[in-house]
Amino acid sequence: xxxxxxxxxxxxxxxxxxxxxxxxxxxxxxxxxxxxxxxxxxxxxxxxxxxxxxxxxxxxxxxxxxxxxxxxxxxxxxxxxxxxxxxxxxxxxxxxxxxxxxxxxxxxxxxxxxxxxxxxxxxxxxxxxxxxxxxxxxxxxxxxxxxxxxxxxxxxxxxxxxxxxxxxxxxxxxxxxxxxxxxxxxxxxxxxxxxxxxxxxxxxxxxxxxxxxxxxxxxxxxxxxxxxxxxxxxxxxxxxxxxxxxxxxxxxxxxxxxxxxxxxxxxxxxxxxxxxxxxxxxxxxxxxxxxxxxxxxxxxxxxxxxxxxxxxxxxxxxxxxxxxxxxxxxxxxxxxxxxxxxxxxxxxxxxxxxxxxxxxxxxxxxxxxxxxxxxxxxxxxxxxxxxxxxxxxxxxxxxxxxxxxxxxxxxxxxxxxxxxxxxxxxxxxxxxxxxxxxxxxxxxxxxxxxxxxxxxxxxxxxxxxxxxxxxxxxxxxxxxxxxxxxxxxxxxxxxxxxxxxxxxxxxxxxxxxxxxxxxxxxxxxxxxxxxx
RNA sequence: GGCGGCAUGGCCAAGUGGUUAAGGCGACGGUCUGCAAAAUCGUUAUCCCCGGUUCGACUCCGGGUGCCGCCUCCA
Numbered sequence: 278x279x280x281x282x283x284x285x286x287x288x289x290x291x292x293x294x295x296x297x298x299x300x301x302x303x304x305x306x307x308x309x310x311x312x313x314x315x316x317x318x319x320x321x322x323x324x325x326x327x328x329x330x331x332x333x334x335x336x337x338x339x340x341x342x343x344x345x346x347x348x349x350x351x352x353x354x355x356x357x358x359x360x361x362x363x364x365x366x367x368x369x370x371x372x373x374x375x376x377x378x379x380x381x382x383x384x385x386x387x388x389x390x391x392x393x394x395x396x397x398x399x400x401x402x403x404x405x406x407x408x409x410x411x412x413x414x415x416x417x418x419x420x421x422x423x424x425x426x427x428x429x430x431x432x433x434x435x436x437x438x439x440x441x442x443x444x445x446x447x448x449x450x451x452x453x454x455x456x457x458x459x460x461x462x463x464x465x466x467x468x469x470x471x472x473x474x475x476x477x478x479x480x481x482x483x484x485x486x487x488x489x490x491x492x493x494x495x496x497x498x499x500x501x502x503x504x505x506x507x508x509x510x511x512x513x514x515x516x517x518x519x520x521x522x523x524x525x526x527x528x529x530x531x532x533x534x535x536x537x538x539x540x541x542x543x544x545x546x547x548x549x550x551x552x553x554x555x556x557x558x559x560x561x562x563x564x565x566x567x568x569x570x571x572x573x574x575x576x577x578x579x580x581x582x583x584x585x586x587x588x589x590x591x592x593x594x595x596x597x598x599x600x601x602x603x604x605x606x607x608x609x610x611x612x613x614x615x616x617x618x619x620x621x622x623x624x625x626x627x628x629x630x631x632x633x634x635x636x637x638x639x640x641x642x643x644x645x646x647x648x649x650x651x652x653x654x655x656x657x658x659x660x661x662x663x664x665x666x667x668x669x670x671x672x673x674x675x676x677x678x679x680x681x682x683x684x685x686x687x688x689x690x691x692x693x694x695x696x697x698x699x700x701x702x703x704x705x706x707x708x709x710x711x712x713x714x715x716x717x718x719x720x721x722x723x724x725x726x727x728x729x730x731x732x733x734x735x736x737x738x739x740x741x742x743x744x745x746x747x748x749x750x751x752x753x754x755x756x757x758x759x760x761x762x763x764x765x766x767x768x769x770x771x772x773x774x775x776x777x778x779x780x781x782x783x784x785x786x787x788x789x790x791x792x793x794x795x796x797x798x799x800x801x802x803x804x805x806x807x808x809x
Numbered sequence: 810g811g812c813g814g815c816a817u818g819g820c821c822a823a824g825u826g827g828u829u830a831a832g833g834c835g836a837c838g839g840u841c842u843g844c845a846a847a848a849u850c851g852u853u854a855u856c857c858c859c860g861g862u863u864c865g866a867c868u869c870c871g872g873g874u875g876c877c878g879c880c881u882c883c884a
Contacts, residue, residue, distance in 0.1 A: 326884065787844095
């Protein structure tokens, strides 16, 4: 793509603390590295968001004409993995492989595309050893008894990403954790850790050992994107120490003007206003959520808030015995504050409700149903021979959508741009009153084709609408234990009653359906049902 | 304690000094309907407080207040 035709895209850069115009190293190309998971357990929703945010960025950059090389690593050498392996009596690598596969499955469920390269630490040990040696040669690292530490006082930019200064950090160092006395400075961090007996190890000039936590990203990004590349992303919490240390390592080895040109960090997911943590009640794995709600609705919900903001999941748990809403203490203890019944917490977990996700799911259904009707209309109506302008909301939809996306990937604003078009199209679908046949057809046609572009960018609304709607219905029916045959049967009876204008009987049947949690919609072509 | 972020209608949430301050949910009213539902249309905010810069600030600066995060493994 010609540089002159590239659109202006701004993104927030953590290093400078403001939005910057994206100027890639090579016009039209974009190299992007994101910190992927450490695979010691099932992914949680925070992992999902951290993968989703760059996924949408990459999709959008590609839509805008960039050739993107997207690298997301898998950290498969780590203390927690080793610990788990020894607990289970299997090699650490087996643990890592297992959870890497599960991660892949969870991400695929959420329609998150595979990165172009998904490097693993275990496959880059030689590059890591080289990098550590370079740092030692440059006096930026030192060896102690088989461990290698980064010598922070010799890297003058330390703290520039997280805006901390070394003196202040030294003052508080050691107040929260014990400092290894062999380190020259409490702030020095491990590049290489000597293997203890029984631990997995790789050969190195300093003996058997394994990489420290931060070095892998420096080594793997260089390997796959070069010493300098465009965007480096990850969760907010990685700013310090992880990314700060990456900078020290990579710029220490390759020069001050190298490494990531832009730093992008996504916000956290909270449950009931609290950061997700492993304490019961607000820690949810990706698949716990996707078992309860359609994965695409989950994806949509995550995109309704700007990626740098925190995203709160409201959590509702009803007491199984009295039906009252349980407060946070109740959720944690399992004891209902209203009727004092004790319920095992694992039972409570399975009937958690997330009102935000329900709303998102309803919205998805609205959009897919609009798409479905639009397609049906286009399949039966005749394409007009003349050209006429489409209605204003549909006309402006894609342009407004893209403008929001160019402004720091503002998915929330972008999503808002769909509403007017959706309203207009549903209006036209309902009736052609007041507009010409050409306007009606062309507007609906344009909407369907522009929505396909939106779907490519967001990774939402791209499925076959009828298929999606059917899946949703079946899934909900199964979760509610609804007998669909019974519903259909009642619907037939009611249609007969309505044909006889027996309104009393029709309304009685409708009440019966309401009891089942089912609503009916009567239309000119008969009646259909949906969930209330 | 240090550093960073946030504060917009009943709730959620965009907002790039001058815009009628998006959009969603909810509520209320209309159209449609046998009645409903769905769909659709309309109504529903002056942006935490105090100063400052400016012709003009929700938007920039300073000071409060209140939340939250990072500083230890964490997305």
